[in-house]
Amino acid sequence: MEACNDFYYATRDPLGAAGDFTTAPEISQMFGELxxxxxxxxxxxxxxxxxxxxxxxxxxxxxLAADALRAMRSAGFAGEAHLVETSPKLREKQASSVPHARFHDRVEQLPGVPLLLAANEFLDALPARQWIGDEERKVAIANDRLSFTPDGEVHEDSPARREAVAAIARHLVRNGGVALIIDYGHARTAPGDTLQAVRRHEYADPLADPGEQDLTSHVDFEAVGHAAEQAGALVSTLVTQGDWLRHLGIEHRAQSLIASNPDKRHDVEQALHRLCGRDEMGELFKVMAIRSPDWPEPAGFAA
Known part of the structure; x- marks a missing residue:
């Protein structure tokens, strides 16, 4: 999974109608603004x-960075933008969207200052391991094709995911700040095979065409929260993306956009539904805040 995704992201822009999938920031400016x-x-x-x-x-x-920074600048924030990205193809796009951004390969390379950090659909692409009982599930070759072995009830784990969150948490504890983790997944650790591939906006066989399609698995937010807490950070209540965006006022923002652009009413309403609808991204996607013990909890997480 790591090898496939490293090649996949290094060699293309996978986003948008011409790519393989679309993320929330590409659906509407409202997401990044909030x-x-x-x-x-x-x-x-x-x-x-x-x-x-x-x-x-x-x-x-x-x-997301461009939309978020526009809102932050209007609120008086004048800090630098730092982007953690290893794909040369995507760095080109990001440099165009966020002029003067500074690039890093790893979280550990970020400056030792307070962070206002966003990670949207990042953790799901980090490699997962699967277990059948005490035996690790592996990829084998059978009849000249890739296949999984063994079969049975799957339990997933992602050391890479936990370490990425722990690195963020350690930075926040040392330097201050807050991180918003937004991704699709489940609130509690549970058995199940969630590995999936997407190509041209449709689900595909995860073992087909290695390196030519996006591989992801559902984020175990219980494990992610434990990793952050073990590093000394404070972790918010987990909320759905739909609830979080509504708490932040996305419906009011949508009405404001419609009032300014009446001819865009259908587009804005459709984007609102895609971001918040229970049958779209609103329920499956979750939001968690990780913060320094010295910082307040961000808005949108109160019961």
Whole structure:
């Protein structure tokens, strides 16, 4: 999974209608604006540190960063933008969307300052391991094709995912700041095979065409939260993306956009449904905040 995704992301822009999938920032500017508003509000309530920076892990085309920073700038935030990205193809897109952004290969390379960090659909692409009882599930060759062995009830684990979250948490504990983790997955650790492939906006065989399609698995948010807490950070209640966006006022933002652009009513309403609808991204996608013990909890997580 790691080898396939490393090649896949290094050799193409997978986003949009011509690619393999579409993420929330590409659906509507409202998503990025509310991420930025949430981070800016938390920054204000923490004391408005002039040293704080905006950081994003796996920033796609830079669309989320551009929209979030626009909202943050309007709220008085003047910090730098730092993007953690290893794909040369995507770095080109991000440099165009976020001029003067600084690039890093790893979270550990970010400056030792407070972070206002976003990670949207990043963790799901990190490699997972699967187990059948005490035996690790592996990829084998059978009849000249790739296949899984053995079969049975699958339990998934992702050391890479836990370590990525722990690295974020350690940075926040040392330097201050907050991270918004947005991804699809489940609230509690449970058995099940969630490995999936997407190609041309349709599900595909995960073992077909290695390196030519997006491989992901559902994020185990219980494990992610434990990893952050073990590193000393505080973890918010887990909420659905739909509830979080509604708590932040996405419906009011949608009405404002419609009022300014009446001819775009259908597009805005359709985007609102895709982001928040229970039958779309609203229920499957979850949001978790990880923060320094010295920082307040971001808006949108209160019961």
């Amino acid at each position: 991420v930025g508003a949430s981070l800016a509000d938390c920054w204000h309530r923490s004391g408005s540190s002039a040293r704080a920076i905006y950081a994003e892990i796996g920033p796609g085309r830079g669309t």
